[in-house]
Amino acid sequence: MSPPILVSFFLFLSLPLLFLLSPHLLSTTHFSSSPDADDLSLFRRATTTTRHLSTASNQKPKIAFLFLTNSNLSFAPLWQKFFSSDPNRHLFNIYIHADPTSAVADPGGVFHGRFIPSKKTYRSSPTLISAARRLLANALLDDPLNQYFALMSQHCIPLFSLRFVYNYLFERSPNSAASRANHRSFIEIISHESNLYERYLARGVDVMLPEVPYHHFRVGSQFFTLTRHHAKLVVKDQRLWKKFRLPSITEDPSYPEEHYFPTLLSMVDRNCCTGSTLTRVNWTGSWNGHPHLYTPEEVSPELICNLREPNSRNYLHLFARKFSPECLVPLMDIADDVIIRDNEVVLC
Ligand SMILES: *[C@@H]1O[C@H](CO)[C@@H](O)[C@H](O)[C@H]1NC(C)=O
Numbered sequence: 001m002s003p004p005i006l007v008s009f010f011l012f013l014s015l016p017l018l019f020l021l022s023p024h025l026l027s028t029t030h031f032s033s034s035p036d037a038d039d040l041s042l043f044r045r046a047t048t049t050t051r052h053l054s055t056a057s058n059q060k061p062k063i064a065f066l067f068l069t070n071s072n073l074s075f076a077p078l079w080q081k082f083f084s085s086d087p088n089r090h091l092f093n094i095y096i097h098a099d100p101t102s103a104v105a106d107p108g109g110v111f112h113g114r115f116i117p118s119k120k121t122y123r124s125s126p127t128l129i130s131a132a133r134r135l136l137a138n139a140l141l142d143d144p145l146n147q148y149f150a151l152m153s154q155h156c157i158p159l160f161s162l163r164f165v166y167n168y169l170f171e172r173s174p175n176s177a178a179s180r181a182n183h184r185s186f187i188e189i190i191s192h193e194s195n196l197y198e199r200y201l202a203r204g205v206d207v208m209l210p211e212v213p214y215h216h217f218r219v220g221s222q223f224f225t226l227t228r229h230h231a232k233l234v235v236k237d238q239r240l241w242k243k244f245r246l247p248s249i250t251e252d253p254s255y256p257e258e259h260y261f262p263t264l265l266s267m268v269d270r271n272c273c274t275g276s277t278l279t280r281v282n283w284t285g286s287w288n289g290h291p292h293l294y295t296p297e298e299v300s301p302e303l304i305c306n307l308r309e310p311n312s313r314n315y316l317h318l319f320a321r322k323f324s325p326e327c328l329v330p331l332m333d334i335a336d337d338v339i340i341r342d343n344e345v346v347l348c
């Protein structure tokens, strides 16, 4: 065939394709970073993975630590200490989603090579939801032993030893598949907050309908610890994601990442969620949507034991945010004696 004929032949072929794709193209033109063609195939693989935990095996379940960051992991040395009691990684895995535009350095040690394919993230945008889902999907696929998925930021620190955290999550049931199904997710789910309705309207009147009526709309901290069952539910979801990924039309930030996860899980499996997070945050004196940022002068053994205090549902806090990078030095000073001390746990 001659080139002109070839060209028209291909144009002709691509016409139906264009029709098929155009609603999709139209609906995504508002995005600062386009979602998710390659994500979809990742998510599909993660939810259809046939790698199951052999119930006969004596392998211990693991915690997947998911680090979502757009800057260097300043507290890597503290986390290294936290993980060092388990040099062969029998109890945990690490996954890092780092904004590719911010040149995040590989901290080495247990973090070495644990970066997953990542995309740019923007504050108060659905890109943070995508990043968290990417972390969950990679961890689901990577190791069937991953049974809890704990999301951290670069500002998060541990409040206890790895052994303590591990026992806290898994102790309530022995290592069997049947009881593992009873594990609950630690995710904050709040149904009453002063500006909840404004945030519901952020994408426009009636836009969330019919998938998300207002009485199902929830808010909660972005930092959660999910069971494997819930991690799969989140990665599989397209119904709610279709709405939550829409851009906000209001001036005020809408923080979709604080709504998507609690709304979805409260709609599909509320009874298997504690409704509270394990990650302590201090909203006193918050500013522009940012919680209190701890400075080096505030770091002390008393602060650590204050932060550990149980939440209103009587679960301890195992992690905390938000700490400025300069806190590393005073935190390392009290790491061995206070933070990751294994034998006795200090509550104030
Ligand atoms: C991260 O750390 C490396 C050195 O370890 C440095 O070169 C780089 O500028 C840092 N990146 C940011 C975003 O601070």
Ligand SMILES: *[C@@H]1O[C@H](CO)[C@@H](O)[C@H](O)[C@H]1NC(C)=O
Residues within 6 Å of the ligand: 282, 283, 284, 285, 286, 292, 303, 306, 307
């Ligand atoms: C929370 O932050 C406020 C300052 O905004 C501080 O005074 C208070 O001590 C902090 N609370 C805890 C438990 O750290």
